[in-house]
Amino acid sequence: MGSDKQQSILVELKNITKRFGALTANDRVNLSIEKGEIHALVGENGAGKTTLMNVLYGLYQPDFGKIYLNGTEVRITNPKTAISLGIGMVHQHFMLIPPLTVAENIVLGEEPGNFLAFNRSKAISEVQKISEKHGLNVDPTALVSTLSVGSEQRVEILKLLYRSASILIFDEPTAVLTPQETKDLFRIFNSLKKEGKTIVFISHKLKEVMEISDRITVMRQGKAVGVLQKEKTNEAEIARLMVGRDVLFVPDQEVVPKGDIVLEVQNLQAVNDRGLPALQEVSFSVKSGEILGIAGVAGNGQTELAEVLTGLRSAQNGRIFLKGQDVTHDSPGEKIKLGIAHVLGIAHVPEDRHKRGLILDFPVSYNLILGSQGKDPFSRNLLLDSQAIQKFAKEKIAEFDIRPGDENLPARYLSGGNQQKVVIAREFSRDPSFLVISQPTRGVDVGGIEFIHHQILSMKKRGKAILLISLELDEILNLSDRIAVLYNGKIVKILNRTAATEEELGLLMAGILEYSSPKKS
Amino acid sequence: MNILSVGRDFIATTFRLSTPIIFAALGGVISERSGVVNIGLEGMMLLGAFGATVGTYYTHNPFIGLLTGALAGGLAAALHALLSIHFKADQIVSGVAINMLALGATNYLLLLLFQTAGNSPAVLTIPWKIFAASALILPFVLHYFLYRTPVGLRIRAVGEHPKAADTAGINVFFVRYCCVIISGILAGIGGAYLSISLLNRFTRDMSAGTGFIALAAVIFGKWTPIGALGAGLFFGLAYALQFILPGILPHGMKIPPEFFNSLPYLLTMIVLVGAIGKAIPPASDGIPYDPKESR
């Protein structure tokens, strides 16, 4: 059996080391992938998973270490070489060109036709053929800019299949997918596996890892710390290896006495970017010391709800009261400041940290004070006080365990989970009375999730009113006191967490259970 | 003067003045489509004009002059490419540097080769209609190239999202180098037209802002070759107006000549204000590509 195994090893990474300046992102990493398996790569944010796969795909050159394919050493100096060796990669951030069509995106770099003429119809028919063969439904003539995230991902997969890749790397493919889309993706994984393809799958969702993979390699702080057989392990063990200690999956919910109503929303109505109704007759209230969870499938008005509450989108109808004061038409700045005595207004953890949460080219320290830059102690006599800013940043970096702990590093170079911690640290330290928290743990590792959940609960303990919007049903169930289900822009029902079951929520989210006029509480 | 000959004059003048703008603007389109802003078009034109004069002067063959002019523009562009692609210098700064360098270098060489600070000796010329006809055809060739060939697809991909192109196995640096150098060659031809066709000699600072008007034509033409053609013709027309209008004004009507001289620039401003809201540049235009950036 031992020698059998030896032969079935397709890719072997030996002693891969990759440094970025003083930081060692990969430290003598060994990884072996067998032919035809689904191999999961897990680890905390910043553990070096993406870096390792970028090395295998030729985007980065390792400082040292070797790569073997079928037992022979290969040097992969650029993606072109990787592609010719049958390696394909779907990146954490999709590599698609929005103004080009699906077919153009797929054939780019290996276009049918000759130098003088790009054979468009052949490109379209080839794409059609592959997409039918694998059940990946997309319109080859559609512009990529018009696609949903799920379809974009299918285009990425088609890109690999078009190049007849036999080793397919997926970097966090499910982070932005709905549960249904994830199911579809796993169906595709399994059928690719049947065809003899080999898959490397990176994810923070251990449930998925347990569901789909054959073997699991765990990375921690740049090192590969263990290889596990799926049958012989469980989520808790993987998490322990990743973080180096036990991880609590379900946070301790303390009962906090509820106070007065902080936020009240009446009959809210708003349209989306295309001018179509996104929210209708939305009414609810959130008390101090309470978390109201918003459950729903993506695209049912969550984004618009968060934007209207924070003043980034205007309400067409209805009213928003913060501590009894009508703030419906206040700007985001006014909502942050809204000072009733010492109490500040609204804090917002946006769903897309790159678009709304951070200025990627600013250092971590500046990102930590955005929105408070004009206030004491950060600004004095119209000048920024860099000492005060640095001091504040150092405190927050320590308090929220932001890694690497360098306040002068541009936010761009932080891993996703650490970027998220920066946003959370900033918003939570505003000491607001009401928080809108959207997708707080998207792309965040188990340790980070535990930490962020703990922070959210401690805000609640401090008497904050919190609106938690998440596509992760587990997250909603674990944190909320009450759960409102959003479907088609309407709140179909508000239930107490203790009374809610996953089944009922699922049916409500799918619009299968009846719409019952929301009661005010 | 009858209306017909005025009309014919006007059309001919429009084409004659549009031609250099169209050549340089096509260069701008190619470069910016690949993601490199080329503000050095002006300087590349000036060097092209000078290179063409020198080549023609020494060989007595204006077609060789055309080649040396194109070469001069291409060389300046290679410098711009080296600075902005390889060393990731700010593309605006690099372009401005090339414009200043071109002005200084041509003035100096004018003195060195021809012992004059103003005009070079007269040289042989190429009939302007050859250039004008090429300027009308070339945009369609480039359009086909950009939208119907694999290389064109790659260029557009590189200008939109270089990292995506890189991961698809395309050599981003190589594509950008080629496009910038072609851009300089086209600007150089536009400059050569000024010195060995429109005029028959090089004069100090003879591009006189044409390269900047070409830059405006790139934007007005929405970064497309055929758009650049239309915009080039429009600006040529605006230039032509300043020569034609004073002659056909009713007697007794007095408008200061400065007004006509400023007409092209005024129109440029008006047109750009109107066009800018709608025009979408290539997404990565002006941004150096660094494969190590995490996004």
Ligand SMILES: Nc1ncnc2c1ncn2[C@@H]1O[C@H](COP(=O)(O)OP(=O)(O)OP(=O)(O)O)[C@@H](O)[C@H]1O
């Ligand atoms: N181009 C870069 N320059 C500097 N540092 C980098 C660069 N790319 C990654 N890093 C750093 O290297 C470390 C590993 O990053 P990597 O992206 O591989 O982590 P990851 O395991 O994929 O994390 P995540 O789960 O958040 O995606 C991190 O500390 C990150 O900040």
Ligand SMILES: [Mg+2]
């Ligand atoms: Mg990653």
